[in-house]
Amino acid sequence: MTANHITLLRAGFSAAVQAAQAKYALPPYLPTPPSGRTIVIGMGKAGAAMAQAVENAWQGDKSQLSGVVVVPYGSTLPTQRIRLIEAAHPVPDHNSVQASQQIHQAVHALSADDLVICLISGGGSSLLSLPATGLTLEAKQQLSQQLLHSGASIDEINIVRKHLSAIKGGRLAAACYPARVVNLIISDVPGDDPSHIASGPTVADPSSAQAALQILQHYAIALSPTIQHGLQSCAWESIKADDPRLARVQTHVIATPHTALQAAATLYQEQGYTPLVLGDTIEGEAKEVAKVMAAIVKYCQKHGQPAAAPAVLLSGGETTVQVKGNGCGGRNVEFLLALLITLKDQFPYAALAADTDGVDGAAPVAGAFITDQSWNKALALGLDPMDYLQRQDAHQFFQRLDQQLITGPTQTNVNDFRAILLPA
Known part of the structure; x- marks a missing residue:
């Protein structure tokens, strides 16, 4: 994955926010x-x-x-x-x-x-x-x-x-x-x-x-x-x-969240990616939703269905986090951390998850991004992804990884934005 893929993910998020x-x-x-x-x-x-x-x-x-x-x-x-x-x-x-x-x-x-x-x-x-x-x-x-x-x-x-x-x-x-x-x-x-x-x-x-x-x-x-x-x-x-x-x-x-996702879908389509909008009402535990999304990503990668690369999977809604550890929660970063644990470095991909208001949970951070290189980067830094997930401390994990998305107040709020990019 290249810096251009991260830039493209950020552009999709910006388009979603701008539309609202x-x-x-x-x-x-x-x-x-x-x-x-x-x-x-x-x-x-x-x-x-x-x-x-x-x-x-x-x-x-x-x-x-x-x-x-x-x-x-x-x-x-x-x-x-x-x-x-x-x-x-x-x-x-x-x-x-x-x-x-x-x-x-x-x-x-x-x-x-x-x-x-x-x-x-x-x-x-x-x-x-x-x-x-x-x-x-x-x-x-x-x-x-x-x-x-x-x-x-x-x-x-x-x-x-x-x-x-x-x-x-x-x-x-x-x-x-x-x-x-x-x-x-x-x-x-x-x-x-x-x-x-x-x-x-x-x-x-x-x-x-x-x-x-x-x-x-x-x-x-x-x-x-x-x-x-x-x-x-x-x-x-x-x-x-x-x-x-x-x-x-x-x-x-x-x-609405639908407005935002459609704006992002249009941008990605113009860049040569097939957008697959999975829904704007997705709820449930963030880490469990991540497992489902990872399964869809794997199926796309292996069988080219329901979308073949180059493609982008888009979704919105509002997941939840049960904070039991010493972290500060954050449903988008927890989603991403769980996604990373499932996908690791198996094939090329990049993903971004963020709250469109610029604040994920109690932290003044919109969310974060990952690539297929993030897993090995974390291990090289001595980070244990599963430990951070169990402590609901994903914000700290992505801060250490230098992969946070910080926007400040966006002056709107149409819930969560998630994009998973599968390059050709």
């Missing part, structure tokens, strides 16, 4: 300006770029435009009318609560002539955090940490989040009533269900408090009496589809 940028995806979905005020609210890793895109493309009276959007630390962009507040991800902090309170206040006492534009993207569940009545931030933080390390899927985690919140699960939409609400969403979840993206603050929630309780019990997470009672009594139930306060809510998903 708000400045391209958002303007066509902006609603007609109202006779009253326009309030822009939002939450998520793409929040700053989305707010900027609204300001640049808005055709109404900009003196009637204002708002509050909460974004991760270090990801702000210049805005004039929409105020950006920084908060923590993936575990909420006090800024998450203050931002939620200010967003709640921004939509207080609106009229039917007013418009709320809600900008939603992945990461919003943590950034927008207002604990349910009787629940403390500290209790939510502790529970969030446990859930993130439990191996629970993102859908399961978000069902719990919605039922421990005073603002998610449709509650923010209810607070906007009777104003018209237009949701503009960049999806980071498998299946693109708006009720799961940022835990659905402005859409109806089909899940139940009982379901949230069952998820917590399934993953053996200890519950305080307050949480137990709040969920069992249904005192913390979310907003359902028949609630009249949701009658004026309109939702548009403006960018």
Whole structure:
């Protein structure tokens, strides 16, 4: 494998990220300006770029435009009318609560002539955090940490989040009533269900408090009496589809993982590679998904099916990592490490796996890349790949190997991107 193959992998990732940028995806979905005020609210890793895109493309009276959007630390962009507040991800902090309170206040006492534009993207569940009545931030933080390390899927985690919140699960939409609400969403979840993206603050929630309780019990997470009672009594139930306060809510998903994968597929095809898109909703343990992908790669290499080299296997979704060792997790790097352990140096290949938001797990690293030379390079450095995998310490492994992918904040989030290149 050559440096050109790594460059090509990086180019595919860049194409995927670029396709999901708000400045391209958002303007066509902006609603007609109202006779009253326009309030822009939002939450998520793409929040700053989305707010900027609204300001640049808005055709109404900009003196009637204002708002509050909460974004991760270090990801702000210049805005004039929409105020950006920084908060923590993936575990909420006090800024998450203050931002939620200010967003709640921004939509207080609106009229039917007013418009709320809600900008939603992945990461919003943590950034927008207002604990349910009787629940403390500290209790939510502790529970969030446990859930993130439990191996629970993102859908399961978000069902719990919605039922421990005073603002998610449709509650923010209810607070906007009777104003018209237009949701503009960049999806980071498998299946693109708006009720799961940022835990659905402005859409109806089909899940139940009982379901949230069952998820917590399934993953053996200890519950305080307050949480137990709040969920069992249904005192913390979310907003359902028949609630009249949701009658004026309109939702548009403006960018998706599929969008990103198709952009990468087009780039690779132009470079002479046959793209095989395996899906954008792939879930499961990262290391187990890697075994399946490795099997497909081997079959392609041996039989030329389902794609013959030169080819590239593309996939997205959101895998999970059960952090039991002393590492910091990272589903994309764990996927790659498991893939490397399976494929080793058997034949020419290169692979890249990264989170499109630029952060894989708790580390400020998007992901990593490997080639058929990485196995022997690791052994020459005295690294034991299996030891790093067992300790969920793949980030450290790829740092030692000098094969990390570091992008900084990408201003979007359409979930994981995985590409496995098979040259001719």
